[in-house]
Amino acid sequence: MERLDPRVRIIWLGGSLFTALVVAVAVALADRRWFEIGVWVGPVVFVVLAIVGVAYTLQRYRVWGFDIETDAVTLERGVLTRVNSVVPFVRVQHVDSQRGPIERLAGLSSVVVYTAGSRGADVTIPGLRPERAETIQAELRRLATESEPGEPEDAV
Incomplete structure (x- = not known):
């Protein structure tokens, strides 16, 4: 099986991080408007989704052929x-x-x-x-x- 160019990981990772950012901002805005849990919710959501995105991107590249x-x-x-x-x-x-x-x-x-x-x-x-x-x-x-x-x- 032929593998993809390693630079495709940058594109996939960028998409994952952008999605994590959008979701984190949405959660932070929703929290601020309706729940008032705390200022830390948005950043925590971003970090968790970013870690999941990095792991997913690395595994996706490893399996693609x-x-x-x-x-x-x-x-x-x-x-x-x-x-x-x-x-x-x-x-x-x-x-x-x-x-x-x-x-x-x-x-x-x-x-x-x-x-x-x-x-x-x-x-x-x-x-x-x-x-x-x-x-x-x-x-x-x-x-x-x-x-x-x-x-x-x-x-x-």
Whole structure:
């Protein structure tokens, strides 16, 4: 299994800390308005959520992996619920490479694989260097094209 670039941990950790901050501020404001427990509630909530966020991010990175096989893309991920996804190339419709603003700041990119019969992206591989994302995109496109069934022969 191939691992993600370690810089993806910074993005995931930033998201966890931002969520912890928002929840802590909301708890502090609610406490101040309705409960009046004390000034310490908001900071304690932030510290607890930050510790949980750091542990979750480290475990998430440790479990995340993907593999491009001869007939499918396999992904393993999940902290509380482990998910093992296998996407056969015959189902692949198109493959995108994308870089959001936060990914660009971290120098990372993602590959998004769309499959037949789905409304959105079925598989996203985050935390890749841009050149690796382009290589994966080209490889998946080639393998998907090769796996397309040929023209049916005339049965005459």
